[in-house]
Amino acid sequence: MAVASHNHGEARPWQxxxxxxxxxxxxxxxxxHVVQTHSVxxxxxxHAAREYVAAHAAPExxxxxxxxxxxxxxxxxxxxxxxxxxxxARPDETRFPRAFEVGIRAGALPFLAGWRRxxxxxxxxxxVTLLENPAPAQVLDDLVSKVSPDHLRVxxxxxxxxxxCSFSHAAPQSGQLGFGTAVPADRFICAGGGFxxxxxxxxxxxxxxxxxxxxxxxxxxxxRFADIRIGHVLHGHHAxxxxxxxxxxxxxxxxxxxxxxxxxxxxxxxLEGWKPFELDTSAFAxxxxxxxxxxxxxxxxxxxxxxxxxxR
Amino acid sequence: MKVSSLRxxxxxxxxxxxxxxxxxxxxxxxxxxxxxxxxFPRDEGVYFRAASSYVGWxxxxxxxxxxxxxxxxxDAAWGFNHEHPPLMKTLFGISWWxxxxxxxxxTDASTAYRLPAMCTAGAALWITYVFGARxxxxxxxxxxxxxxxxxxRVFFHAHLACFDVPIMTMWLLCLYAHWRAQEEGGxxxxxxTGLTFGLALSTKHNAWFLPAVVVPHALFVHRRAIVAxxxxxxxxxxxxxxxxxxxxxxxxxxxxxxIWNDTIGRVQWWFEFHLNHEYYNMxxxxxxxxxxPSPKSYLPVMVLATVPAVTLSLFLVGASxxxxxxxxxxYSWATTKLxxxxxxxxxxxxxxxxDRGETDLLIALAVVVAVGPFFLSKTPIFGGTKHWLPAYPFxxxxxxxxxxxxxxxxxxxxxxxxxxxxxxxEAALFASVVAAPLAVTAHSNPFGxxxxxxxxxxxxxxxxxxxxxxxxxYTSQNAAEEYLNDNAPRSATVYIHDTTWDAWAxxxxxxxxxxxxxxxxSPHEAQLALVEHELHMNELDYSIWVTFGTDAPTYIVEHDGxxxxxxxxx
Numbered sequence: 001m002a003v004a005s006h007n008h009g010e011a012r013p014w015q016x017x018x019x020x021x022x023x024x025x026x027x028x029x030x031x032x033h034v035v036q037t038h039s040v041x042x043x044x045x046x047h048a049a050r051e052y053v054a055a056h057a058a059p060e061x062x063x064x065x066x067x068x069x070x071x072x073x074x075x076x077x078x079x080x081x082x083x084x085x086x087x088x089a090r091p092d093e094t095r096f097p098r099a100f101e102v103g104i105r106a107g108a109l110p111f112l113a114g115w116r117r118x119x120x121x122x123x124x125x126x127x128v129t130l131l132e133n134p135a136p137a138q139v140l141d142d143l144v145s146k147v148s149p150d151h152l153r154v155x156x157x158x159x160x161x162x163x164x165c166s167f168s169h170a171a172p173q174s175g176q177l178g179f180g181t182a183v184p185a186d187r188f189i190c191a192g193g194g195f196x197x198x199x200x201x202x203x204x205x206x207x208x209x210x211x212x213x214x215x216x217x218x219x220x221x222x223x224r225f226a227d228i229r230i231g232h233v234l235h236g237h238h239a240x241x242x243x244x245x246x247x248x249x250x251x252x253x254x255x256x257x258x259x260x261x262x263x264x265x266x267x268x269x270x271l272e273g274w275k276p277f278e279l280d281t282s283a284f285a286x287x288x289x290x291x292x293x294x295x296x297x298x299x300x301x302x303x304x305x306x307x308x309x310x311x312r
Numbered sequence: 313m314k315v316s317s318l319r320x321x322x323x324x325x326x327x328x329x330x331x332x333x334x335x336x337x338x339x340x341x342x343x344x345x346x347x348x349x350x351x352f353p354r355d356e357g358v359y360f361r362a363a364s365s366y367v368g369w370x371x372x373x374x375x376x377x378x379x380x381x382x383x384x385x386x387d388a389a390w391g392f393n394h395e396h397p398p399l400m401k402t403l404f405g406i407s408w409w410x411x412x413x414x415x416x417x418x419t420d421a422s423t424a425y426r427l428p429a430m431c432t433a434g435a436a437l438w439i440t441y442v443f444g445a446r447x448x449x450x451x452x453x454x455x456x457x458x459x460x461x462x463x464x465r466v467f468f469h470a471h472l473a474c475f476d477v478p479i480m481t482m483w484l485l486c487l488y489a490h491w492r493a494q495e496e497g498g499x500x501x502x503x504x505t506g507l508t509f510g511l512a513l514s515t516k517h518n519a520w521f522l523p524a525v526v527v528p529h530a531l532f533v534h535r536r537a538i539v540a541x542x543x544x545x546x547x548x549x550x551x552x553x554x555x556x557x558x559x560x561x562x563x564x565x566x567x568x569x570x571i572w573n574d575t576i577g578r579v580q581w582w583f584e585f586h587l588n589h590e591y592y593n594m595x596x597x598x599x600x601x602x603x604x605p606s607p608k609s610y611l612p613v614m615v616l617a618t619v620p621a622v623t624l625s626l627f628l629v630g631a632s633x634x635x636x637x638x639x640x641x642x643y644s645w646a647t648t649k650l651x652x653x654x655x656x657x658x659x660x661x662x663x664x665x666x667d668r669g670e671t672d673l674l675i676a677l678a679v680v681v682a683v684g685p686f687f688l689s690k691t692p693i694f695g696g697t698k699h700w701l702p703a704y705p706f707x708x709x710x711x712x713x714x715x716x717x718x719x720x721x722x723x724x725x726x727x728x729x730x731x732x733x734x735x736x737x738e739a740a741l742f743a744s745v746v747a748a749p750l751a752v753t754a755h756s757n758p759f760g761x762x763x764x765x766x767x768x769x770x771x772x773x774x775x776x777x778x779x780x781x782x783x784x785x786y787t788s789q790n791a792a793e794e795y796l797n798d799n800a801p802r803s804a805t806v807y808i809h810d811t812t813w814d815a816w817a818x819x820x821x822x823x824x825x826x827x828x829x830x831x832x833x834s835p836h837e838a839q840l841a842l843v844e845h846e847l848h849m850n851e852l853d854y855s856i857w858v859t860f861g862t863d864a865p866t867y868i869v870e871h872d873g874x875x876x877x878x879x880x881x882x
Binding site: 011016017018019020021022023024025026027029030032033034036037040041067069070072073075076078079080083084085088089104105107171172173174175176177179180181182184185199200201202206207208241242 | 600620621622625626629714715717718721722724725740741744745746747748751752755765766767769770771772773775776781810833834835836843845847848849850851852853854855856857858859862863864865866867868870872873874875878
């Protein structure tokens with residue numbers, strides 16, 4: 001079958017030369033390929049940005065990398081002293097007064113969109129944007145940082161009986177995809193099942209969240225945090241490991257008391273993801289007190305539960 | 313490039329097969345030359361094992377036929393990986409046994425395993441050329457074949473001892489044979505249609521859909537004969553359909569000893585396995601999908617993001633012209649049925665004569681049926697683009713036709729050009745449509761699954777869009793080449809993430825990965841840990857942070873600045 005060529009009279013100039021769109025597209029694509037493959041941010045630009053951030057970022061500032069996919073390179077170049085676990089696996093951004101957003105390709109992090117831009121420094125292909133939080137929260141105590149025998153006592157409550165879980169330093173546990181949140185080396189281990197330790201959970205958006213890994217083992221898991229500075233609210237989040245979020249099992253409830261007085265509880269149901277909660281503690285504001293968290297769930301199956309909470 | 317200057321006779325014949333064979337040979341040579349750059353995906357490790365098992369049975373059959381034909385022997389050899397039919401795995405095994413084990417043609421066992429699939433890739437270019445040359449013109453066929461080979465994803469999958477490129481070729485070959493059967497008549501091409509359908513069934517389950525292309529096409533081609541037959545009480549079926557119905561299943565059955573016992577039960581299991589296939593994770597536009605409903609925009613967006621834009625623009629030109637021709641034909645037919653309503657068209661003296669093989673309909677059906685299932689919300693999307701590769705030769709054929717049109721338009725626009733100047737202009741036009749696909753495809757290697765075309769911003773643009781970075785865990789080889797082989801402590805334990813034990817062992821056997829490195833299955837056991845980046849694999853990153861006590865990788869394998877593999881060191 002031959003390709004018909006249609007020549008109905010004199011073609012208009014644009015019709016006559018319309019064929020040129022195709023070779024132009026080919027050449028444009030070639031040019032775009034050359035530009036794209038030669039516009040990778042060089043290592044020296046990353047290092048210059050790191051020097052700048054190291055010199056200017058305060059410990060309480062956020063350092064974050066944009067777009068999201070460049071985060072591994074940011075962690076590699078900036079190292080764990082700047083790209084700290086607290087910054088990388090933050091519960092949210094509310095506690096940070098300022099953010100150093102280190103970006104390439106005009107990348108911007110959506111959760112910093114409402115922050116006030118104070119300035120931009122450019123280091124070749126890498127830019128550092130300084131942003132100010134319009135309403136930073138003042139965190140008094142972060143309970144995830146208190147997971148140690150000095151500040152925390154863990155017990156398993158069975159009926160009226162409360163059995164202490166011992167703190168130990170053992171080998172961490174991890175596995176292949178589907179294993180879930182890693183079990184940290186430093187952890188409270190409960191006789192009869194259950195443990196508590198600080199780890200990093202993958203939430204339903206696949207973000208890292210530093211949290212207290214406390215899977216309920218069919219009994220109440222009680223965490224007593226000693227000598228906590230109390231503010232006006234307990235501010236927290238909780239989640240299950242992402243694959244467990246799809247198990248559609250019983251909800252997990254966390255109930256807080258301060259010096260024995262009930263403060264409130266939060267319930268996490270499957271597929272709710274990294275769910276925030278806030279409980280009023282105004283009655284105890286300005287005091288130091290014991291904060292107790294009771295974690296309950298009627299089943300232990302795939303309840304890979306992790307929470308974080310701070311006082312503010 | 314002016315084909316007429318090659319002084320080929322007008323009739324398509326053996327010289328064209330020479331051109332097709334040359335294209336095929338060149339492509340296979342390039343694939344062999346680049347074979348060592350690509351690590352072993354998860355599936356390949358399984359297929360290597362199956363291939364060795366299957367060829368072992370064939371050897372047993374030659375040496376001890378009575379023993380080989382016992383069900384216990386058949387099931388022992390063929391029971392492994394029986395979710396996929398045997399043709400390609402058998403060929404991988406024969407190639408490995410003869411070209412690596414026996415005659416030592418290839419130093420790497422993997423290259424011997426991979427060779428049959430590479431040859432099917434070359435064959436796809438060959439058939440595409442000949443199909444295009446017969447259906448359109450030699451230059452259309454040539455451009456079609458080249459643009460098919462220069463699709464980055466086709467080039468990547470063409471390296472692998474898997475079934476995705478082979479089924480693309482079998483799909484094409486079966487439809488080519490069927491088309492020739494319509495064009496030529498006679499029994500030979502009809503028999504070839506049945507044979508190739510059987511081979512396609514024995515390659516991959518995409519072949520189940522071939523009747524959805526061939527049956528409506530054959531019925532349309534033969535509609536008058538069928539209706540005339542029915543009027544006199546005779547059922548007249550196109551010979552290629554009869555052949556497909558009789559020879560296809562027979563070839564399929566004969567090729568697969570596993571179904572020689574408990575045939576119905578095992579074939580039924582095979583169908584049910586694929587009809588109820590589990591969903592694997594796949595990132596698309598920043599969201600991880602691992603269950604229905606699948607996004608309906610997945611296929612068109614992924615085609616735009618992975619097939620060079622100039623190829624797609626030529627496809628659009630070619631497809632539009634053929635659609636317009638089809639529309640004109642449909643209108644002409646309608647005017648004969650509704651002469652009072654529709655005015656008759658003025659006859660176009662340059663209109664192509666009626667096509668006995670109904671090529672446009674066949675090509676349209678071949679594309680639509682190959683891609684159709686991916687618009688269903690229940691169809692998993694975990695294979696990325698590889699599951700609709702059978703559509704690509706036909707997309708390329710339309711692109712080849714598009715090139716013919718563009719070339720003709722250029723020559724009309726530049727009537728003053730003649731001789732060498734015209735040849736130079738045509739060569740420049742050819743270069744303008746081939747250069748970008750060549751550059752993009754060459755650059756994509758070995759990260760074929762991570763690469764995206766310039767239209768979406770290349771590899772980084774794909775990452776910006778939240779398109780899948782990779783799957784199958786084959787980039788651990790790149791981690792070894794760029795970091796582990798030179799920097800890992802002696803006998804270090806390495807968490808190999810998504811790479812299978814078989815794949816890792818093969819990479820060590822072939823010296824791609826240092827032999828003293830010990831693979832482990834979890835980060836906490838390892839001194840070094842790999843993370844092959846995919847959205848849902850972030851979990852492993854976080855596990856390593858906890859178990860290694862650091863969130864900073866020591867080294868990152870990148871492609872165009874996009875992280876492919878992070879390497880952590882304790």
